[in-house]
Every structure is written in C-alpha cells, then in structure tokens.
Amino acid sequence: MNEIFSIALIFSAIRLATPLIFAALGGMFSERSGIINIALEGLMLVGAFTAAVMTYELQNPYLGLLCGVIAGSITAFVYAVAVIKFEANQVVAGMAINLLMLGLPQLISGAVYDSSGSTPQIAKEFLLPEYFNSVSIASVFALLLIPVCWYVLYKTPFGLRLRAVGENPAAADAAGVNVVRLRYFAVILSGVLAAAGGAYLSIGQSSLFTRGMTAGRGFIALAALILAKWKPIPVLIACLFFGFTEALTIPLASYRLSSGETIPVQFVQIIPYVLTIIVLAGFIGLSRAPKALGIPYSKEK
Amino acid sequence: MKTKIAIFLICLSAIIFSSCASQTEARKDCNIKVGIVFDIGGKNDRSFNAAAWEGVQRAEKDLNVCLYDVEPGNPTSIEPAMRAFAEKNFDLIIGVGFAQGPIMQKVANDYPNINFAIVDGVIFEKDGKTPKQNVASLVFREHEGSYLVGMIAASKSKTGVLGFVGGMDIPLIHRFAKGYEEGAKSVNPNVKLVTNYVGVTDAAWNNPGKGKELALSQIGQGADVIFTAAGNSGLGAFDAVEQFGKTNDEANKFVIGVDSNQNGVKPGFVLTSMVKRVDNSVYDVVKEVLNKQFNGGFHVFGLDKDGVAYSMDDNNKSLISAEVLQKVEESRRKIVSGEIKVTDAMAK
Numbered sequence: 001m002n003e004i005f006s007i008a009l010i011f012s013a014i015r016l017a018t019p020l021i022f023a024a025l026g027g028m029f030s031e032r033s034g035i036i037n038i039a040l041e042g043l044m045l046v047g048a049f050t051a052a053v054m055t056y057e058l059q060n061p062y063l064g065l066l067c068g069v070i071a072g073s074i075t076a077f078v079y080a081v082a083v084i085k086f087e088a089n090q091v092v093a094g095m096a097i098n099l100l101m102l103g104l105p106q107l108i109s110g111a112v113y114d115s116s117g118s119t120p121q122i123a124k125e126f127l128l129p130e131y132f133n134s135v136s137i138a139s140v141f142a143l144l145l146i147p148v149c150w151y152v153l154y155k156t157p158f159g160l161r162l163r164a165v166g167e168n169p170a171a172a173d174a175a176g177v178n179v180v181r182l183r184y185f186a187v188i189l190s191g192v193l194a195a196a197g198g199a200y201l202s203i204g205q206s207s208l209f210t211r212g213m214t215a216g217r218g219f220i221a222l223a224a225l226i227l228a229k230w231k232p233i234p235v236l237i238a239c240l241f242f243g244f245t246e247a248l249t250i251p252l253a254s255y256r257l258s259s260g261e262t263i264p265v266q267f268v269q270i271i272p273y274v275l276t277i278i279v280l281a282g283f284i285g286l287s288r289a290p291k292a293l294g295i296p297y298s299k300e301k
Numbered sequence: 302m303k304t305k306i307a308i309f310l311i312c313l314s315a316i317i318f319s320s321c322a323s324q325t326e327a328r329k330d331c332n333i334k335v336g337i338v339f340d341i342g343g344k345n346d347r348s349f350n351a352a353a354w355e356g357v358q359r360a361e362k363d364l365n366v367c368l369y370d371v372e373p374g375n376p377t378s379i380e381p382a383m384r385a386f387a388e389k390n391f392d393l394i395i396g397v398g399f400a401q402g403p404i405m406q407k408v409a410n411d412y413p414n415i416n417f418a419i420v421d422g423v424i425f426e427k428d429g430k431t432p433k434q435n436v437a438s439l440v441f442r443e444h445e446g447s448y449l450v451g452m453i454a455a456s457k458s459k460t461g462v463l464g465f466v467g468g469m470d471i472p473l474i475h476r477f478a479k480g481y482e483e484g485a486k487s488v489n490p491n492v493k494l495v496t497n498y499v500g501v502t503d504a505a506w507n508n509p510g511k512g513k514e515l516a517l518s519q520i521g522q523g524a525d526v527i528f529t530a531a532g533n534s535g536l537g538a539f540d541a542v543e544q545f546g547k548t549n550d551e552a553n554k555f556v557i558g559v560d561s562n563q564n565g566v567k568p569g570f571v572l573t574s575m576v577k578r579v580d581n582s583v584y585d586v587v588k589e590v591l592n593k594q595f596n597g598g599f600h601v602f603g604l605d606k607d608g609v610a611y612s613m614d615d616n617n618k619s620l621i622s623a624e625v626l627q628k629v630e631e632s633r634r635k636i637v638s639g640e641i642k643v644t645d646a647m648a649k
Contacts, residue, residue, distance in 0.1 A: 008521040012514055019510075103374055106343070115345035118533060121566070124543055133544050134517075206509035207540050210533040211343060211374075215504040215511070250518040254495045265470075266501060 009247055011134040014143075015205060017243025019044065019214075021142040022197030023221035024228070024235045025149050026190035032153065032230055033186035034166040034292035038094035039079050040194045041218025042101035047072040047195025049105035052119045052202035052209035053112070061128045065199045072195020073188045075101070080187040084180060087296035098218070106211050118210040119202075128204040138200040143236070145193075150232040162186060166290035169297040179297050194218070223276040230290060245271045331367035333393065333591055335360070336386035337583075338379055339372045340398030341503045342532040349532060349560040349579065353397045353420055356580030360587040376503060380404045387412040393590045395583055396420070399473050400503065409436050416595045418586045420579055421473060423599060432598035437589075439582045441602045443473075444480030445636050446575045446609030447528070448643045449629050450557050451484025453573055453611065454526040455492050456625045457555060462493045464519030466512055466538050468531035469505040470498040472647045477530040477559070477575070479646040487632070487641075495519045499534045512537030520545065520554055526572060528557040535559060539567045555620070564616040572620055574612040578602065605637045 023040045030037035050071035055064030079097050082088040109119055130136045153159040161182055164172040169179045201217075202209045224242055228234030249268045256262055337357050344354040354370070361368040371382040379401055386394045387408060395418045396405045402422035409417045409424060417424070417436040424436040432438060454463050463485055467474040478496055485492045497515040499505040512534035516527050520541065527542065529535030535558070542554040547569065558564065558574030582602055589595045602608020611629070613621070635641040
C-alpha cells in the first residue's frame with residue numbers, strides 16, 4: 001500500500017480541497033444568516049470564468065482573481081435581491097443561478113474569443129504561483145482563512161449578529177440588528193469566497209476556463225458544509241476529507257490487489273456522497289441547520 | 302410571490318436557451334444544408350470536436366454549403382436539436398460523439414429520407430445487425446494510432462513508466478489505452494502503464510483540474526510520458542508536465558495529445574499527438590451528399606487511409622529520433638498489411 005499513501009497524496013488532497021474550502025466557507029456565511037445557498041456552483045463558475053478571462057487579458061493573476069471575486073459578488077447580489085427583497089424561493093433561485101452560469105460564460109466567450117467552450121490558455125508565468133511545485137498560494141490562503149472565519153463568526157459583534165439572524169431574525173431585529181442589510185452582506189460575502197474558489201480552479205489548478213469546469217464541486221462544498229454542521233473548523237476537516245477521498249481514488253484506480261484485480265474506482269468515488277447521506281440521516285450526530293434557514297424575513301410578520 | 306418566481310425563471314431560461322444553441326446565420330444561395338450537433342465538449346475543445354468543426358468549416362468554404370451548428374449545453378438538448386434540423390429537411394445531419402448514438406438511432410428511424418452521419422458511433426437497423434442505410438457511421442481504428450504513439454512513448458521514456466489519462470471511463474477510451482499499452486510493450490516489454498480516468502459522467506471531458514491531478518499523481522509514480530484522451534480535461538495534463546520544466550532545453554516530462562494536432566499547445570512538452578482525422582471524414586461525407594453519392598453504413602478509418610496517425614511538425618521533430626521514426630513507420634506498414642494485430646478493446 002506504500003505506493004498509494006505518500007506525501008504527494010497529502011498535497012494532492014490539499015489541492016483538491018482548496019476550492020471546496022473557499023466555497024464551503026462562503027456557503028457558511030450565507031447559511032448562518034438564514035439564506036440557503038445552493039448557488040455555490042454557479043458562483044464558483046462565474047469566478048472561474050471571469051478570473052480566467054481577466055488574467056488572460058491583463059496578464060496578472062491577482063487582478064484576475066480580483067475581477068473574479070467582483071463578478072462573484074455581483075452575481076451573489078443579484079441572488080440576494082431575488083431571495084431577500086423579492087422573497088423568491090431560495091432553492092429555485094439558487095438553481096437558476098447555477099443554470100445561468102452553465103450558459104452565460106459560454107455565450108460571452110463565444111462572442112469575445114469565438115470559442116464557445118473555453119477561454120484561451122494562460123501562460124504558466126501568469127498563473128497563481130505554486131510553492132515546491134505542489135502547494136498553491138491559494139491553498140495556503142484557504143488554510144489561513146479558516147481561523148479568520150472562526151474568529152469572525154464567534155468573536156466579533158458581526159458574527160454574533162449573523163448567528164442571531166440565522167436563528168431568530170425577529171428577536172435580532174427587536175434587538176436592533178438590521179436583518180436585511182446583514183443578510184445582503186452575508187450573501188455577497190459568500191459570492192466573494194465561492195468565486196475565489198472557482199478562480200483557483202481556472203487560474204491556479206488549471207490554466208483555462210472550460211464550461212461547467214466546477215463539475216459539481218459547489219455541491220460537494222455544500223455537502224461538506226452540512227457535514228461540518230455549519231462550523232468553520234469542521235468545514236476544514238470535511239473539505240480535507242472530501243479532497244482526500246478524491247485524491248485517494250487516483251492511485252487506487254491503477255492499484256492492483258495481490259490477486260491481480262483492481263478496485264472499482266466508482267466504489268471509492270461514492271464515499272463522500274454516502275457519508276453525507278449518513279450524516280443527514282442523523283447517524284453521526286445530529287446536523288442541525290440554523291433555525292431560520294430558508295425562511296424569508298419581513299418585518300410585518 | 303409565485304408570479305415573481307415565474308417571471309424570474311422565464312427571463313433566466315430565455316438567456317440560457319439563447320446561449321446554449323448558437324447558430325450561424327442563414328444564407329440563401331447554397332447547394333445543400335448541413336447541420337452539426339456537437340458533443341458536450343463543445344466545438345472549441347482543441348481536440349475531438351474541434352476536428353469535426355474544422356472539417357465542416359472547410360466544407361462550408363470549399364463546397365458552398367449552408368452550415369448550422371448546435372452546441373448542446375447538456376445531453377438532453379441533443380435530441381431536440383437533431384429533430385429541429387430534420388424537421389427543416391436538412392440534407393445532412395452530423396452528430397459528433399458516441400453519446401449521440403442512441404439518439405440518432407431514434408431520429409434516423411423517424412426521418413428515413415434524410416441523411417445522417419455520426420462520428421464515433423454505429424447505427425444499426427432494428428434487427429441490430431444490418432447497418433442503417435440513411436446513416437454513415439464514421440468510426441476510427443484508434444487502437445492502431447495509439448499503438449504507434451505507445452511505441453514513441455516507450456522509446457522516449459527513461460523511467461519505463463508511462464501514464465494514460467482517459468476522459469470518461471467508456472469502452473471507446475479503453476481502446477486508446479489498450480493500443481497504447483501494446484505499442485509501448487512492443488518496444489519495451491517491461492514498461493509499466495499507469496491508467497486513470499477523469500470520471501464516469503460527461504463532466505469528465507470538462508475537468509482540467511482533475512486531469513492535472515491525475516497527471517501529477519502518475520508523474521509521482523514515475524511516469525515521464527503521459528498520453529491523454531480526455532478532451533478539455535487533457536489540457537490539465539499539459540499544465541502538469543510543463544510544471545516539471547526543461548533541462549538542457551529538453552522537457553523532463555512529456556505529454557501526448559489526442560484527436561487534433563496538439564503539438565503546438567505547449568511546444569517542446571508535447572511528444573506527438575494521436576491525430577484522428579475527424580475533419581477529413583466529415584468533409585468527405587458532406588462532399589458525398591453534395592455529389593449525390595451518399596453511402597450509408599460503416600466507414601472505418603484506420604492507419605491505411607490516414608484516418609488515424611501520429612503528428613510530426615516543427616514543434617516535435619527534434620524530440621523524436623530518426624531511428625525511432627523508422628521503427629514506427631515499419632510497424633505502421635505491418636499494421637496496415639495485417640502482420641501486426643492490435644487488440645481492439647471494443648471488439649467482443
């Protein structure tokens with residue numbers, strides 16, 4: 001088994017977990033404020049696309065990342081208007097964002113690059129730097145973000161208000177918290193973080209945007225968030241676990257048992273999903289969502 | 302509340318549909334109308350779909366045909382697109398990719414007077430044996446081309462370990478892997494092949510991040526030449542080998558491209574490409590329809606008709622020695638003559 005477990009596997013797990021950490025933390029802020037965010041996939045895509053285009057045009061990954069994050073926050077703002085101001089169903093509106101971002105980047109890249117499937121490849125020197133050829137600057141940043149988010153959520157007045165709004169918005173409102181403004185801020189913040197995760201995919205891990213390149217990572221991030229019971233440190237553990245199982249499938253696919261047979265990769269690939277179902281079914285402790293999650297808030301009620 | 306959601310969704314779906322099906326503008330004075338429905342990878346995947354796109358574009362220019370194309374955003378929009386072309390009495394409808402086989406089977410049945418062509422798929426009559434008369438099934442002997450690039454890879458490898466990054470885990474891609482392995486073993490019987498697939502759904506063609514991870518893992522296991530057959534995901538493997546840089550002006554790790562000539566994607570890092578002349582095959586079908594010589598049934602493109610080949614150009618000519626090329630050419634002749642039999646992983 002030594003050929004499977006190695007240092008390279010750990011690095012691989014970290015790289016695969018990086019976009020999940022960003023997106024899951026983004027989802028955490030939104031959901032802690034009471035807004036379901038299944039738009040993470042779409043927000044990652046818009047971040048990935050904008051970052052790839054702007055990095056290619058400006059030849060600077062940091063500016064590209066910035067643009068990606070801005071695009072993510074604008075998209076999240078649109079989502080926030082739909083679900084907070086107009087009280088649209090959060091799952092439906094989130095799904096709409098996801099579907100929109102499957103098509104919109106294609107439309108734009110078709111118009112700009114005459115290439116509907118993908119953006120041009122970015123030269124290696126303009127991508128986010130990697131240390132020792134294995135750890136991206138984004139991964140380091142993602143790991144640093146965990147304690148920061150923990151601090152913000154549990155040790156700042158903002159974090160306290162955020163949690164209060166997610167649990168009991170009416171009480172928070174009575175205590176003088178501006179529920180609507182706080183929810184807007186939380187959703188936009190989730191757009192920023194999810195877009196950063198997407199940007200890592202297109203200008204860090206790979207060198208171009210291709211359509212639907214997140215390939216379900218937004219939903220895995222959501223699963224990690226639920227698995228982690230909406231708490232930052234467990235989010236890190238859940239994302240690393242998902243990254244690790246994905247990394248593990250790679251050497252396992254070519255690994256031969258002593259009998260000469262291979263292990264079906266599909267078997268390993270289902271682990272994260274099975275685990276999420278087990279958690280949701282309440283086997284590994286209860287995963288309790290913020291009480292006001294998914295319920296629009298209006299003062300009149 | 303409900304009306305608001307409804308309006309919101311209608312607006313969004315309008316945008317989505319307009320972006321999913323991009324069609325070229327109509328021209329009136331053309332000889333025949335050709336519709337092409339691409340695979341999920343999209344026409345600019347620099348690989349398989351791009352080759353088909355090049356072929357029909359060439360036909361549009363040379364033969365004065367009206368060309369309409371659809372890039373389905375998801376697998377469910379393939380059938381409506383194909384039927385829309387058939388409803389409008391197109392002269393030829395081309396489907397790109399194995400996934401369209403079952404769909405074309407149905408559509409071609411419903412429109413027996415319209416000519417169809419499918420790349421990488423085979424369509425039978427209802428009895429399951431005779432090839433369907435109004436469909437040209439364009440299939441390639443990928444294992445033969447893969448055998449030759451396998452020889453080149455094994456000759457180049459210093460470690461004796463080769464990598465293979467496949468896209469979706471399907472029999473068609475196993476065919477590339479098997480031919481590659483046999484070619485490599487013919488040069489060096491002790492060669493070790495590390496095989497990985499990006500996934501089991503069509504998202505596997507559009508996941509370069511995962512493609513890169515697979516390549517990095519293979520390099521970690523000693524691989525120094527990696528053959529990709531994974532559409533856009535394969536481009537991740539190109540990034541992976543580039544990371545290992547060059548010593549004395551020669552790359553430390555190499556990648557082998559697929560379908561289109563990808564030698565120029567990362568010059569110096571691409572050993573060669575296993576080219577599948579999808580472009581020529583679709584061009585020829587268009588020409589046949591134009592000359593009223595359309596032939597239904599199977600059209601098989603192997604090494605003999607240059608339907609598959611390994612690409613040599615200025616980007617890679619310094620990477621492969623004349624000696625190796627000579628051996629490869631010899632094997633090519635032997636495969637064409639039947640002296641060497643390459644296992645076809647799709648044959649039962």
